[in-house]
Amino acid sequence: MLFDVNNVCFTVRNTQILDNVNLHVEAGQSLLLLGPSGSGKTSLLNILAGLSQPGSGEVKYNDQIYAALSQSELDRLRANNFGFVFQKLLLIGHLSVEQNIGLSQSKADHQRIKNLVDDLGLSGKEKQKARDLSVGEAQRVAIARAVVHNPTVIFADEPTSALDDINAEKVMNLIFDQAKKSGATVVAATHDARIKGMFDNILEIA
């Protein structure tokens, strides 16, 4: 079992966002957390990624209980196993494309970075500052950063929220292609029902 979530509750400013959520994800099975804004899908994604602690309940990743891990163990777990594509991409503007991609690697694998840059159509942009990229280019760099260290899980928060149908499909294809190449499971949170068909498992949150 990749993720095993039992009776998770989560409260934000005295409002219960998640109430006794139970969830089981097998390795290689993608998961879509689908729901409208404020439904708690991003909160659940953060809990699965170990970025937030649930108010109650238990979260396991490969039989490791998050609550039993120290902060540094949890940091290492994320560093070694997870990749992220954030809603706002959050590239570091003053770093170049290759530096942003290489952030996830403890030791820069230049060949791996070059392969990704070529694969994602960013050739010639390696030295360009992230702040100077177009939205599409930045999206591809964010995906590259998420997969460069061959993670087990790729978390994507609202990856298609501001995109039209064609670009939404392109981005999701890119994420799934890269996930496939690195053998990663994709876990995404979105309100965009257009991409429902791409996932193995869907958890709809009201």
Add this chain to the structure above:
Amino acid sequence: MTDVSLVLSSLKSRWLNSLLSVFLTAFGVMLALVVIQFSQHVQNRLSSDGQGIDIVVGAKGSPLQMVLSSVYHIDIPTGNIPYDQAKKLMKNPQVKTAIPLALGDNWKGYRIVGTTPEYMKHYGAELKSGEPWHKAFEAVAGSSVGLEIGESFVGAHGLVGHGHIHEEEKYQVTGVMKPIGTVLDRLILTSLDSVLNIHGQESVEHTEHDHGHEDKHHDHDNHEHEEHDHDGHAHEDEHHAHDEHKHHDHEERVAPEITALLLTTKSPIANMNLPRTINRGSTLQAANPALELTRLTSMLGLGSKSFQALAMLLIIIASLSIFSGLAGSLENRMGDLAVLRAIGYSKSRVFKIITLEGMIITVSGTALGVIMGAGGFLVLKTIVPPLQSSGAEIRFTSDSALIICSVLIAGFVAAMIPAIRAAKVDVARQVSRNT
């Protein structure tokens, strides 16, 4: 990507802010170091110039002024004292050595000091070339004065600047001293008679002979010198002309007066007792240079403390600049830092990254400040003649090390506060925010 590359890139992206912090730190360090160099130089000079002088005797007035004028040659004298009284004091059984000083003239601002060869011996001064003075109007120049052997010059009345020129008598340089890092470097030494004669006073040799004959002749004010006084003298040939001159002017000349007497005593008790005796029982004033030096350094200390306070203030401002630079940019960088935390950077690693940014600014500023401080001191040495003539040198002391350590600690503390905040970034909130 290494943390150092990340930090350098971050600093580069905020280069104006970073540069301002570096310069503020550098100015603080520079000012602090220059002030310390000055302070130490003054202290060293005061110690070396006052070495071994137990008591200064001069005319009544400010004892500090008397010590400053006679020992350090940086003030005007309180007045003159009759040579007769000085002579008696020189024979006091508690006195080990006595050096008479007669001031009154200068050459281009360098004081002409009438004295005895004991003065040079006291400071261990040696001649670089030439020989000591043997007769009146021969002179030995200090190493900073800039006179050469054989050169002639005339003295100007007063101790600074250009007063009335004594055109009637020319001095001849017979020797130049080696630099020794004391007040002698910037003095022109000559015999007592040179200074006395040029100011219309009887020569000391003359007086001594009078005393040698009989005490009854000692009252110069009465001008009772008889012809035989001179006839009986066994003057050297080279003195003869001057004696003739004195003889002609004898009626116009007055009893000799000197400016001060520098004494060393035979015992520490004498250091305490002799000044009291002198101050109580005569028209003379005695002062202990060590005590006056303490007063002087406390006065100077007030000034240097003000500078030190200013330097510390600049260092605090620099630290605050580092703090505000990091803390101010932190708000915009929280997203970046949250990304780092999300992808596995530990809290301590984020703390190190932000602290490293602050320390790079601090260390660069400190290094620049040290270079600017050394350069600034050299420039000041070039444009401030007293610094040059007093042999001011840059010395790295424990005080300098203390300043540098203080700056580094202040920089670390300034960087630490934003670093702690950065390490505690709410990752989930930052990566999920929509704005």
